[in-house]
Amino acid sequence: MLVRIRSKDGNFRFEMPPTADISELVAKILETTENADPSTLTISNQPRGNETRASTLKGQSLQGLGLKHGDLIFVSYKSQAVPSAPPPPVAENGAPHLPTSAEQSRRLWESVKEDPVDEYWRSKDGKIPRGRDSRFCKHGANAMCDYCMPLEPYDAGYHAEHNIKHLSYHAYLKKLQPKMSSSTSSHLPPLEPQSYKVKVPCPSGGHPNWPAGICTACQPSAITLQSQAFRMVDHLEIASTDIIERFLHAWRQTGLQRFGWLIGRYEPYPEVPMGVKAVVEAIHEPPQEGELDGLSLGIPWEDEPRIKELAKSAAAPLTIVGYIFTDLEPTPEDRTKVAYKRHPQSFYLSSLESIFAAHVQNANPTLSRSSSTGTFASRMVTAVLTGTEDGGVDISAYQVSEQACAMVDADMIEASVDPGIVRVKEEDRSEDNARYIPDVFFRYKNEYGLEVKKSAKPCFPVEYLLVNVTHGFPQTPAPLFRSNKFRIENRPGLEDQHIESVLQDLARLRAPELAENPNGGDFQQRVELAKWLSDWHLVAFLGTTQLINPEDMKVLARVASSPDLEDPSILDPLFRTESWQTLMTFTRETAPRRPTTSAPSTGPSAMDEDIPQDVFDQIAREQESATGSGGNIRICPHCTFENSHGGTDCEVCGLPLDG
Incomplete structure (x- = not known):
């Protein structure tokens, strides 16, 4: 050859x-x-x-x-x-x-371990099945013609008919390599991450590196902004409405905006040919400073490695699939309604938010065997809770395009005062902050309906950088975490997390009794305890108490996210851990002690078992005050029994009345 x-x-x-x-x-x-x-x-x-x-x-x-x-x-x-x-x-x-x-x-792309959803779609051909057309199909039931044969997953007519704006990621790959076998396609990956940076060193090697010199071999080509043909995530699914309601609770109480990372996983989305959806199981809120019209937070945040490792330990491994923030403002006329701020005549995602989204996507690339670098684009989704036209609250979901990520990586663009406009930076040839800005253009239709190409300098509409993502809730919710009642992290003054409240709840649920008899116990008590533990915010908090070691935290995360909490044996692996025994020891020491023999009616009864310890303490203080005024009753600090004799030991438990 x-x-x-x-x-x-x-x-x-x-x-x-x-x-x-x-x-x-x-x-x-x-x-x-x-x-x-x-x-x-x-x-x-x-x-x-x-x-x-x-x-x-x-x-x-x-x-x-x-x-x-x-x-x-x-x-x-x-x-x-x-x-x-x-x-x-x-x-x-x-x-x-x-x-x-x-x-x-x-080769880098051959050693990549892709997400399970990518492995699933690589094993499928993605063809869109069609039924027999009664008007045009003249063949038998076992035959096939052009009117009923399956369509390719990238078929333009099908997408237009079903109003699907973007190809899915794997449908896009099929379009790039429609008839090549998997063995051949793996040799020459069809994807190459976009870069608008000057190549250093220059491939030609004939001149000094930028900014001292530049040539056609090392300078980036001119950029024409256009709508991205594909999207990495087609749908954002929130596993339960309670997840959003708990997130909104902080804004409803304070009026300050909130930010949270979306904890979830990626799954096939068959409503779109070879589609992918991000399923959100929890929202973890990092340290932040909320304001009426915005918020401040640090990136990366200190607890990020621990949270990512904890999410991986769930029964169905989880990861950070995106982030969500609020942009809510009550209307002056009716404080029960929210202002409609994001619409076609205003903006959908501001230039500042789009640049932030590009930074997040650049920091979280998707592993891909179809890219020469082993990574391509990102599946991080940006979700916004904002007002609707009728004054309600709804979610909008987006990603930013690969062009947006490449421009941010090359330090080419910046936010402007107008939220719907992106500014192109000026070229800088200084040694410390060298920045080359190639020509940037965008196309639009003028008043005569003709397509016109215009320079994007000094600014252009932010819509050219956005990729729409649909969103919704499942018809039959089955969240991985059954409870969402524990106090949420990093809400100081509004919801403070304390180990004392955890120990009180464990005592109320009789967790020490179940730990003493791990193979038995009341079935309903075990189910109630398992459901109480099935709370992302509780599990994440317990990891900060230093009472549970990292290995036992993995066991706790698996138990808390188990889909079968009604199984009586689901708690057994957790009961056998050393950390759980330590936690039960602290629970017994802080739980209120009750008499082991019968007591008069004035003492605590079986009805008192659900009363928190702080109530007993308050009653004891009041009665001690009354005793100091001339009474002869002394309250036992151990069992709270009222002793009317003048001795030094309790009549019921025998322990010293002086503590």
Whole structure:
């Protein structure tokens, strides 16, 4: 077969067998170069972009890489630092010895562990089934024609008919590689993350690095903003309305805006061809300072690694799938209604919020076997709780495009005073903060209905950066966490978390009694305790008390997120942990003690068992005050029994009345 090569040294042709190893072709290419560094040699099927290091393709045949007779390959490389350096070592077959470091010996995209939802869709063809058309299908029941054959998942007519604005991520991949086998497609990933930065060092190597010099080989191309054809997440699903109601409670009590990270997982979304949805099981609120018209928070936050590790330990592993914030303001006319601020005549997501979303997405890329870098785009969703036209509260969900993420990564754009407008920064050639700004354009329809191309400098509408994501609640809610009543973290003064309240609840639920008899106990008590533990905010708080070690926290997280809390044995793994026994010891010590023998009617009865300890303490203080005024009754601090004798020990429990 004939293989054509184009590099900065010229055009070359080589006759090679299809079964030849890529290293043999690399050896011939190196013969045409001058002082080339073999470890930097890259090949591509395009003049610019999709470059792949030749060293990562070691062991592959030309035919296996998808090369055919007459194919043109574009080659680039860097020159060696020392021209007089000795040539690279040669292998036994005469081919140059390529680097075998951990990063280069295996191609990055092959070692990537994708999300389970990606593995699911890669095992499916994604075809859209169609039934028999009674008007046009003239064949038998077992036959098929153009009117009833399945459609490809990227079929434009189907998406237009069902008002689906964006292709799903995997439908987009099918469109890029419609008929290539999975083995062939893995050799040449179709995706390349966008970058608008100047390449440093310059591939040509003929001038000083930016900002001292620049050329067409290292400068980014002009940018034309356009609606993104695909989206990484098609739907945002909140597992229960209680999750949103608890999040809104802080705003309703204080009027200050709130922010929270969405804890959940990704699942298939069959309503869209090869779709993906983010299912939210909890909202974790980081430290923040809320204001009437905004909020302040730190990124990254200190507790982030612990929360991510805790989420992974759930029965169905969870992760951070996005974030949510409020933008709510009561109307002056009716304080029970919320102002309608985000609409077509205003903005959907402000320029500042869009840039923040790009920062979050850049920090959380999606692992992908279809990208040459092993990562591509992000599945982090931005959700906003804002007012509706009728004065209610609703959720809006978005992502920002890959162009937006690349522009933020290149420090090209900034927020403006007008929330619906994005500003393009000025070019900066200083050594400390060098910034190259390529030409940026966007298209729009003028008053005559004609499409016009216009320069985006100095500003452009923020809508060009947004990707819409649908949202909703399940018809039959089945949240992973059954309870959402425990106090929420980082709400000082409004909801303070204390270990004392946890111990009181454990005593009320008779957890020590169940721990003493782990294989028995009342069935209803075990179910009630399991449901009380099934609270994300409670589990997250217990991890900060230092009473439960990290390994036992994983057990607690699995038990709390178990889908079968009615199973009497679900608590057994937790009861066997050392940390749970420690927690029960503290519970027994802080729980109110009750008499072990019969007591007069003036003492505590069985009805007192559900009364919190602080009530007993208050009664004891009042009665002690009365005794000090001339009475002879002394309250036992251990069992709260009223002793009318003048002795020093309690008549019931026998312990000293002085404590």
